[in-house]
Amino acid sequence: MKWGRSLIYLAVLAAVAGYYYYFEVVRHAEKEKAEKEARRIFGLQPDQITALELTAKDKPTVRLKRENGEWKITEPLGSDVEKSAVDSLVATLAGLSWEVEVARESQDFKPFGLIEPVALKVGFTAGEQGLDLLVGDKNPVGGGYYARRGDGKGVFLVEASSWSLLNKGLDELRRRALFTFEPEEVLGLGVEWAGGGSIQVQKEDGAAVWRAPERADLKIKESKVRNVIEQVQWLRAQTFVEDGLENLKAHGLMPPQVTLRLRLGGDRTAELKLAAKTGEADRQIKAVGSELPSVVQVDAGILQDLPRDLSGLEDRSIIGSRGKDAREVKWTLGDAAGHVAQRESNQWELRLGSGGAKILKEPWQVSSLLWDLQQAEFQRKVEPAPQKPPKPHGRVELLNNGGSLAVLTWEAVPAGEPVPVEGPAARTVWVEAGGQTEAFEVSAETVGRAEESLGRILAEQKE
Secondary structure, X not given: OHHHHHHHHHHHHHHHHHHHHHHHHHHHHHHHHHHHHHHEOOXXXXXXXXXXXXXXXXXXXXXXXXXXXXXXXXXXXXXXXXHHHHHHHHHHHHOOEOOEEEEOOOOOOHHHOOOOOOOEEEEEEEOXXXXXXXXXXXXXXXXXXEEEEOOOOOEEEEOHHHHHXXXXXXXXXXXXXXXXXXXXXXEEEEEEEOOOOEEEEEEOOOOOOEEEOOEOOOOEOHHHHHHHHHHHHOOEOOEEEEXXXXXXXXXXXXXXXXXXXXXXXXXXXEEEEEOOOOOOOOOEEEEEEOOEEEEEEEEOOHHHHOOOOHHHOEOOEOOOOHHHHOOEEEEEEOXXXXXXXXXXXXXXEEEOHHHOEEEOOOOHHHHHHHHHHHHOEEEEEEOOOOOOOOOOOEEEEEEEOOEEEEEEEEOOOOOOOOOOOOXXXXXXXXXXXXXXXXXXXXXXXHHHHHHHHHHHHHHHHHO
16 A cells, blocks of 8 residues: 555656756757847858858958858958858858847837948848948947848847857958968978078988988987977967068068978978068067968067077987886986886886885876976087996986886085076086987086985875
């Protein structure tokens, strides 16, 4: 009897829950969706819009057309577009909704600034239909703007954020990327500086190895070359100075301060010309790229990223990829010593005395040490190499499967050693690898970071 009542109660509860879910959740969601759809001004999908015309009071009219799925600017000049800006504009226009209905049928649009010429008029084509959106004054007591359809009498408010996405001029919609190549396509790099200084490097066939034809003995660091290439690849016009290339001399681009040439696959090339800074505080410089025939302003910081000679691309690593290959690290620092070994990709264990071991709580400390050593570069190679200290202050050995990859040793900083007035402080580091021992001057900061990492690991070892 009690089981029968329980089943009845459960059935009633399930019915009440189902009723609540349907009417309070499903129907409420459907109602919200219907209300949202009713507020949509045009109710389109972005891919339905095939042409645009933007006319603002303070900007020239811009016309765009979509052909084969790609947008192009047709007036006031022919140009590719800044895809993200145009896609955002089209999506905003297609899905635009009003926030407040001010008047369903207004007889006078003047009080709202909706008599042409309005603040912004967006004409567009969707299928065979031509439509207009007119945006007028800003609501004095809110953050929205008055707007109306060109074929309607209703007045409504749209969000200020929608206004900012729609109110775009030529320079905001046109392509800003100076180049379209991918770093992997680059086979050769040349840099020429006004007044002297030039670089030529090229990639060996079928390998990611770069060589300087004039210095075949010099080891070029691939990451440094790639950094230069990526700086050029990501270069963007911050402002457009002048369309056309007739007045390059007036803009300091004939001759330029720097000329950079890239040899690409498929017998293609790319060229960048940069003007000098006119003042030390300048944050922008003038530039012109071979793919964008306009004089533009770009970030002046690129001048610091371009090497002046081959030393700026030289591989000065003291251990190179050996830091990446290490699976064990043994070290001494002062009177302390330690040994860690990798168990998994992101797990290291401390090897303790008598065969004991414990998992490192913070394995990033080892990863940080190896990364710093892998990235460490010498300031100067010391030749002939001085005698290695018999009892160094610091010693780090990198191993893989029991085999030694490299051993780094260094002395302690002598008490009272003066800090150099010019240039960074340097420490001598001896590196044993491949059966050879070499000595390098390395920045004191690099050695200091290694000691800090070892100190943190030792602190956990003592716990």
